[in-house]
Amino acid sequence: MTPHDVLIVGGGPAGSSCAWQLRRAGLAVAVWDRRAFPRDKICAGWITPPILDALDVDPGAYAAAGLTLQTINGFCISRLGDPAARIRYEHPVSYAIRRCEFDHYLLQRSGAQLHLGRPVEMLVREHGEWQLNGTIRARMLVGAGGHFCPVAQLLGAQLGAGEPIVAAQEAEFELTPAQNAQCRVAPDVPEIFFTRDLKGYGWVVRKGSYVNIGLGRQDNHRLGEHVAEFLTFLEQRGKLPAGLPAKFRGHPYLLYGAAPRPLLGEAALVIGDAAGLAYAKSGEGIRPAIESGLFAAQTIIDAAGDYSRARLAAYERRVLARFGPRHADRGLTGMLPEWIVDALAGRLLGNAWFARHVVVDRWFLHAQQAALSGDERWSATPTQKTTKNARVTKTKEASVSRISSSCAS
Numbered sequence: 525m526t527p528h529d530v531l532i533v534g535g536g537p538a539g540s541s542c543a544w545q546l547r548r549a550g551l552a553v554a555v556w557d558r559r560a561f562p563r564d565k566i567c568a569g570w571i572t573p574p575i576l577d578a579l580d581v582d583p584g585a586y587a588a589a590g591l592t593l594q595t596i597n598g599f600c601i602s603r604l605g606d607p608a609a610r611i612r613y614e615h616p617v618s619y620a621i622r623r624c625e626f627d628h629y630l631l632q633r634s635g636a637q638l639h640l641g642r643p644v645e646m647l648v649r650e651h652g653e654w655q656l657n658g659t660i661r662a663r664m665l666v667g668a669g670g671h672f673c674p675v676a677q678l679l680g681a682q683l684g685a686g687e688p689i690v691a692a693q694e695a696e697f698e699l700t701p702a703q704n705a706q707c708r709v710a711p712d713v714p715e716i717f718f719t720r721d722l723k724g725y726g727w728v729v730r731k732g733s734y735v736n737i738g739l740g741r742q743d744n745h746r747l748g749e750h751v752a753e754f755l756t757f758l759e760q761r762g763k764l765p766a767g768l769p770a771k772f773r774g775h776p777y778l779l780y781g782a783a784p785r786p787l788l789g790e791a792a793l794v795i796g797d798a799a800g801l802a803y804a805k806s807g808e809g810i811r812p813a814i815e816s817g818l819f820a821a822q823t824i825i826d827a828a829g830d831y832s833r834a835r836l837a838a839y840e841r842r843v844l845a846r847f848g849p850r851h852a853d854r855g856l857t858g859m860l861p862e863w864i865v866d867a868l869a870g871r872l873l874g875n876a877w878f879a880r881h882v883v884v885d886r887w888f889l890h891a892q893q894a895a896l897s898g899d900e901r902w903s904a905t906p907t908q909k910t911t912k913n914a915r916v917t918k919t920k921e922a923s924v925s926r927i928s929s930s931c932a933s
Contacts, residue, residue, distance in 0.1 A: 525661045528554045528637070530824060531654055533644060533675050534668030535561060535631045538796025538813035541579060542666055543634035545821030553636040554660050557669075560641035561631055565623035566694050566775045567810075568727050568736055570596060570714065572618050574895035575811050578818060579630070583619060591629060594620035594731045599888070600715040601879040604726075604757060606870035609879035610713070617889055620714070620731040622696070644674045654791065664824055664831050665792040668817065671777045673798030679786040681794075687783040690724070690807055693751045694738025695770040696731075704733060706765040715763065716883075719750070722869055726754045728763060737770060740807060747774070779804045780812070784850040787840045791831035793820045801847065805887035815896050816843060846896075 530546055532539045535557035543553045576583055587593040596618040602608035631638065639660065647656050647665075654665040667675025677683050699707060709715050711730040718725040724741030739754045741747060751772055758764045778785070778800030785800045787793065795801075796813030803812060823839040824831075844850065872878045885891040 525655065525659060526554070526637075528552045528660060528662040530554070530664045530666060531556065531656060531660055531662035532636070532666040532668055533557075533647075533656070534670060534673060534796070534798065535559075535638070535640065536565070536627055536668060536670065536796065536813065537630055537810055538798070538817040539666065539668030540627070540630040540634045540636075541814045541817035542668065542795060542821045543636040544579070544630070545818050546824060547635040549821075549825045551825070553634075554639060554662065555631065555634065555636045556639045556642070556644065556656060556660065558641070558643040561638075562624045562628035564696075565627055566692070566738075566773050567623045568694065568714075568729050568738055569623050569626075569696070569731065570618045570620045570729060571626070571810055572889055573616070574890075574893075575814055576619075577895040578814060586629070589629075591625045592620070592622045592732050592734070595712055596620055596714060598713040599879070599884050600709075600713055601718075601873055601883050602716075603718045603722075603870045603873045604720050604754075607874040608715075609874050609876045611876055611880040611884060612713070617884075617891075620729050620736075622731055622734060644669075647674060647678060649791070652791075663791060663829070666820055666824075667792065667794040667798045668796050668813075670797045671775070673794065675792060676785055676794050676798045679789040679792060679794060681785040687778060687800075688742065689744070689776040690740050690742055690779060690802075691744030691747050691774060691776050692738055692740030692807075693747060693772040693774040694736060695772045696734055696736040697769055697771075698734050699768075703765050703768065707735065708763050709735075716888075717754070717757075718869070718873055724750075726751075728758065735764075735768075737764070737768075738772075744776075748772075777802055777807075777809060779807060780847055781849070781851050787843060788833060788836045790833055791836075793823065793836060793839050795820045799843075801843070803887075803890070808888065811890065812847065815846060818896065819843060819846070 529551040530553045532543055532555045535555045539555055543555050546553045583593055595616045597616055598612035600608050600610045645657050653661045653663055655661045665675060667673045672683055709728045709730055714727060714729040716725055716727050723743050726739035729736045739751050759766045777797050780801050781804055783800060787799055795816040797809050801812040801816055802809035819842040820839055823836055827835045
């Protein structure tokens with residue numbers, strides 16, 4: 525069996541970011557994924573500048589390599605059927621990417637030894653080493669395999685057993701020139717539509733000649749019907765041309781704090797969606813995945829070969845310091861009658877100030893949270909940077925916090 529310092533199960537942004545950081549420190553790293561790359565990944569697919577900063581990715585160089593990087597300068601926010609708030613910024617606040625390209629780029633850049641297109645059939649720990657499929661052995665294991673990660677399960681996660689998942693369905697496809705001309709969603713202004721019952725939201729995101737359409741809900745009952753109704757709504761409103769070749773696929777994941785999964789074990793860490801780290805306010809999972817991967821890498825580097833639970837506990841401290849306590853926040857609307865929430869929601873979501881400073885800046889862009897700096901990667905207690913304006917905004921957002929639990933990862 526081939527020996528390595530670290531074995532990472534899962535080659536998505538969490539696993540590849542962890543591998544990239546470990547390889548820069550000179551460790552021998554293997555990444556194992558059941559899928560061959562490039563591969564399709566269901567995701568609305570937009571990333572913020574802090575993600576690129578944390579990964580030292582230059583957006584100009586990324587685009588120059590022929591990879592999709594659609595500049596986003598604003599958002600259109602509404603509840604289905606209610607007036608919308610259309611907001612714009614004077615600079616790019618995000619970028620729409622195709623996950624099949626982005627994930628492949630990060631994985632190839634990681635410098636790890638790749639083992640792709642093979643499922644995990646046997647994963648055991650013997651004589652102080654992890655062994656996978658009788659092929660690879662390593663002293664340290666990282667679980668980055670998404671919602672159904674075998675490492676998370678091995679460490680005690682009860683996959684699907686009472687976990688309050690968010691379920692999403694989405695489709696991404698290329699528009700013909702004629703369809704592109706008929707699409708009334710601006711390329712640099714994605715549109716987000718919260719559902720009438722506030723249990724999720726749908727979106728339309730342009731990515732060059734591609735478009736991504738999807739809807740996610742906390743309640744997955746009749747999800748297919750909700751998606752079909754959403755697509756009909758978009759066509760009737762002239763947002764999209766009729767008859768698009770949309771083949772929807774689904775996936776589940778956990779919101780941060782909804783059902784805390786184990787973050788670590790003896791010589792093992794769990795990162796990204798495998799750990800249930802998607803932001804509770806938006807469901808966005810790429811940034812938490814990448815940042816948790818960098819936290820895990822630095823914890824492993826600092827451990828200097830001592831992979832005991834006590835030594836690895838610094839990873840959990842980093843996660844809690846960055847993302848907050850791991851418990852579900854009911855918020856004010858969790859304690860208010862539904863008729864009050866319903867009366868407030870449409871008005872607030874269509875309000876330009878609220879849409880910009882709460883929904884977009886705080887829930888989706890996390891503008892109140894600075895990019896992960898080198899000092900924070902190295903510190904076991906990274907800090908939260910909160911301005912006076914951010915504190916004021918947080919107070920005002922409490923009135924509709926239940927709206928936020930949805931799906932944009």
